[in-house]
Amino acid sequence: MSGLIARVPGWNPAALTPDYRSTILRAPKHPPLTLTDASSELTGPIFGHDLLGALDNDLIRNFSQDGGDAIGQRIIIHGRVVDENARPVPNTLLEVWQANAGGRYRHRREGYIAALDPNFGGCGRVLTDDDGHYALRTVKPGAYPWPNGGNDWRPAHIHFSVFGRAFAQRLVTQMYFEGDPMIAQCPIVQGIPDPRAIDQLTAKLDRANTIPMDAMAYRFDIVLRGHRSTFFENRPEGN
Amino acid sequence: MPSDTLRESPSQTAGPYVHIGLMPNHAGIAGVYPVDLGTDRLPTGSRVTVVGTLFDGAGQPISDAIIECWQEAPASAPSGRFTRAATDPDGLFTLEVQRPTGSGAPQVCLFIMARGINVGLLTRVYFPDHAVANEQDSVLARVPPWRRHTLVATTVDEHTFRHDIHLQGDNETVFFEA
Numbered sequence: 001m002s003g004l005i006a007r008v009p010g011w012n013p014a015a016l017t018p019d020y021r022s023t024i025l026r027a028p029k030h031p032p033l034t035l036t037d038a039s040s041e042l043t044g045p046i047f048g049h050d051l052l053g054a055l056d057n058d059l060i061r062n063f064s065q066d067g068g069d070a071i072g073q074r075i076i077i078h079g080r081v082v083d084e085n086a087r088p089v090p091n092t093l094l095e096v097w098q099a100n101a102g103g104r105y106r107h108r109r110e111g112y113i114a115a116l117d118p119n120f121g122g123c124g125r126v127l128t129d130d131d132g133h134y135a136l137r138t139v140k141p142g143a144y145p146w147p148n149g150g151n152d153w154r155p156a157h158i159h160f161s162v163f164g165r166a167f168a169q170r171l172v173t174q175m176y177f178e179g180d181p182m183i184a185q186c187p188i189v190q191g192i193p194d195p196r197a198i199d200q201l202t203a204k205l206d207r208a209n210t211i212p213m214d215a216m217a218y219r220f221d222i223v224l225r226g227h228r229s230t231f232f233e234n235r236p237e238g239n
Numbered sequence: 240m241p242s243d244t245l246r247e248s249p250s251q252t253a254g255p256y257v258h259i260g261l262m263p264n265h266a267g268i269a270g271v272y273p274v275d276l277g278t279d280r281l282p283t284g285s286r287v288t289v290v291g292t293l294f295d296g297a298g299q300p301i302s303d304a305i306i307e308c309w310q311e312a313p314a315s316a317p318s319g320r321f322t323r324a325a326t327d328p329d330g331l332f333t334l335e336v337q338r339p340t341g342s343g344a345p346q347v348c349l350f351i352m353a354r355g356i357n358v359g360l361l362t363r364v365y366f367p368d369h370a371v372a373n374e375q376d377s378v379l380a381r382v383p384p385w386r387r388h389t390l391v392a393t394t395v396d397e398h399t400f401r402h403d404i405h406l407q408g409d410n411e412t413v414f415f416e417a
Contacts, residue, residue: 003417012357020357022354025299026301026353028360030414035378040348040363041417053272108267109255110256121271122259123271123272166417171247171250173250174251192249200246200249222248
């Protein structure tokens with residue numbers, strides 16, 4: 001199996017982005033070493049559909065305690081996972097987590113005063129289908145304040161974790177919502193140097209897939225690292 | 240940019256509440272998934288344990304990280320082993336791995352996520368009882384000699400290895416890009 005397409009400098013955030021204060025003590029000072037033999041990292045875990053429960057991709061229902069739905073704006077998030085060669089990534093596991101509609105996370109370290117929703121846990125997961133498509137249902141998370149600069153608020157966001165086929169394709173990122181004025185003011189988002197890359201993390205309103213009188217829809221496609229071409233390498237089978 | 244290639248979605252930090260998504264039962268969110276992914280136990284005998292502390296650049300333990308471990312299957316086994324572990328309040332993590340065997344330098348791959356880490360950190364753990372194979376490993380050979388020790392665990396007993404990880408500082412662990 002060939003290696004992955006090299007990462008383009010200036011696309012991912014640097015390890016050290018001092019406006020995001022937590023990176024100051026957690027960013028390695030040395031640049032990463034390129035793996036010339038990444039054979040272990042080019043394989044990865046495979047998860048089957050028998051892993052999932054019926055409500056795993058439905059955050060409106062999957063933590064319901066009293067039979068009620070989670071409170072907040074009902075939304076569908078859907079899209080396609082592909083690689084940099086535009087090939088779909090089928091049957092790959094996406095795991096998501098988020099705050100509730102008020103911006104409150106269900107976590108012991110969370111100190112924000114917005115109320116918890118007894119019917120909202122904040123986690124979900126889904127496998128992409130044979131064509132790389134996925135869909136989730138949730139409530140739109142609220143913006144939330146965090147102890148960074150004194151008056152910093154995260155834009156509404158949903159955390160995404162994606163596996164891919166290779167351990168080295170592993171992606172952990174965040175999805176934002178188009179039209180949110182806090183995206184331009186967030187030190188975490190603005191650690192991404194290229195505005196096109198920020199736009200790639202911004203979900204777009206998808207009126208065509210709105211469920212009338214029920215839920216709005218947002219489209220969010222994900223691109224994982226692709227394998228590079230194997231011209232002139234000792235591989236008779238090619239790519 | 241060529242029209243037939245795309246760019247990978249950029250990475251963002253997993254944040255301080257990563258456990259909600261990746262280890263909800265551990266975070267006290269019960270009833271959504273029967274078990275947290277990557278927390279199944281190996282049978283005694285085939286397992287060894289890698290224990291370590293995750294440190295930041297000030298030498299302080301990191302208690303809000305998740306470390307994932309991928310161990311490729313040896314030729315005889317049907318699939319590899321995937322483990323997920325959270326660092327505890329003292330920054331300690333415990334990973335159960337298959338007892339390393341084989342003719343090459345046995346290794347496990349790690350992926351580290353936390354608040355303050357913008358792009359998940361990829362590294363490896365090699366084992367001290369395979370010194371000859373480690374000497375011949377092509378990846379270890381490219382690591383500057385004074386940093387090689389940051390990738391090799393130390394023996395505690397026949398079932399246990401110790402491997403501290405330093406994100407920054409004098410003993411900064413070697414991280415990779417594939």
